[in-house]
Each structure stands twice: as C-alpha cells, then as structure tokens.
Amino acid sequence: MSATLEKARLSYGNAVGAEWLKLTTMRGMWWVALASVALSLVTVGTSSHAPPEAGAELDWTLSTIASAIVTAWVIVSVYAALQATGEWSSGMYRVTFAVVPKRNLWLAAKATVMGIYAGLVAIVVTAASTAIMLFRYPDESVIDLAEVRTWETFIGVPAVCVMTAIMAVGIGALVRSSGIAVVVVVGLLVLLPFAGLFGLDWLAEITAYLPTGAGDSMVQSGAFGATSKDLGVWLGSAVMLAWSVGACLLAAIAMKRRDA
Helix, strand or coil: CHHHHHHHHHCHHHHHHHHHHHHHCCHHHHHHHHHHHHHHHHHHHHCCCCCCCCCCHHHHHHHHHHHCHHHHHHHHHHHHHHHHHHHHHCCCHHHHHHHCCCHHHHHHHHHHHHHHHHHHHHHHHHHHHHHHHHHHCCCCCCCCCCCHHHHHHHHHHHHHHHHHHHHHHHHHHHHCCHHHHHHHHHHHHHHHHHHHHHCCHHHHCCHHHCHHHHHHHHHCCCCCCCCCCCCCHHHHHHHHHHHHHHHHHHHHHHHHHCCC
8 A cells, every 4th residue: 555655646647736736826826927918918919010011911910929928938937947946945845855755756747837837828828919919900910720820829839938937947946046047047038149239149140049049930920039040940849849858857967966
C-alpha cells in the first residue's frame, strides 16, 4: 500500500494538479489575468490604426489583433518567472519538495501549469481583440478562416505565450532570485529586441533568434518586437521551443546539483 501511495504522490498528473490548485487559490493570479486582458484590450480599443491598403485588409486585421497580446505577454511571462522564484523567496519549496521530492517532476508540473495559464489568457485576449476590431472597423476588418494566415495568428499567439511562460519558469527556477529573473525575462522580451535602435547593430542581427523574433516568425505579424529577419513559421517555432526547453533543462540540471 505504501508503494501505491508513493507512486500516486509522485505522478505527473498529481503534481500538475497540486500546482494548479496552488495557482488558482492565489488572488494575485486573477488580478494578473484581469490586468493583462484589460491593458491589452485598452491598447487595441483606443489606438488609432491607419486604414489598410486595398487587398491588405486581412494582414492588417490580423497584425492588429496579434499586437494586442504584447502587454499581456510580458506581464504573464514575468508572473510565470515569479511563480517559480516564489517557491524560494517564500520558503514554500520546503513543503513543495516534501510532497514532490523529484524536483524535475515539480519543474515539469510548474511549467505545464504556467503554460496553460498563459495560453488561456492569450486565447481570451485574442478572441476579445478580434471582436473589438470587427466592431470598431466593420468595413475594413477581414477574418477569413479559410486562410492559413488567419490560423497562424489564432494558434500562433497562444502558442508563443505558452512557450514563453515555460521559458520564464525555467529562468526563475534556474536563478531563484525574483529580481534577477525579472531582469532576464524583461531583457529578453523588451530590451534586447530593440538593441539595434541604440546603435548595437551586431546585436540587432540576432534578434530573429530571440523569443521576440521567433514569436514574430511564428505569428507572421511583427507584433512581438523588432526583428530584421523572418525565420518562417516552422523554424521560428523550433527556435521558440528551444528557448523554452533549454531554459527548463538548465534549471533541471542546476536543481539536481544544489541542495535546494
């Protein structure tokens, strides 16, 4: 019987359930989601958009819809990193690792939960921004579900948010410091992509391989940041996946080598 209990306690499903319960019982989670959605919709709802050129209505509509996610993307990614570092800053890791001694299992569960959370927020923002665009610009806005370009946006936006949140969890678990994690995440998502604007041309050349550049390639919108090169949907997806998996692998190695 003890062996059965041990197996149940250490299963991936139970670890995910525990992390989901932990997340949803935090009032901050709801406030972060509400603020992310509200700020994103204010952006798309109040910004002035130049009318599209003839024949470019679909691209114009989808690019504007995709751009609405940027604020929520950054907020939720930072929150995902803080959810990981919070285990150490609050001392909660002692309880967490008592329940889930396998730290890699905990990391996988945490990344899964934060990825789901980020994906849900992204879906809400994308759906709401689509409705706003159709309401504000009924004559100019075009949504064609038969076009691949449409699904690159509707699927790509949540996918980018999911993978970025997973990356942020890996960064948080790797550094364990809330301040450092926030600096790293904000640096990757906000500061480095625009390095070319400050004369750092050599850094501008690699922006396509940062999460922002890879995200833009996935969504084909230019919404996530300044990049000088389009990797294409599939290579962009591979680069984005490499960021998320790589961050978690580094965190898993570090957690295995240290005491806590």
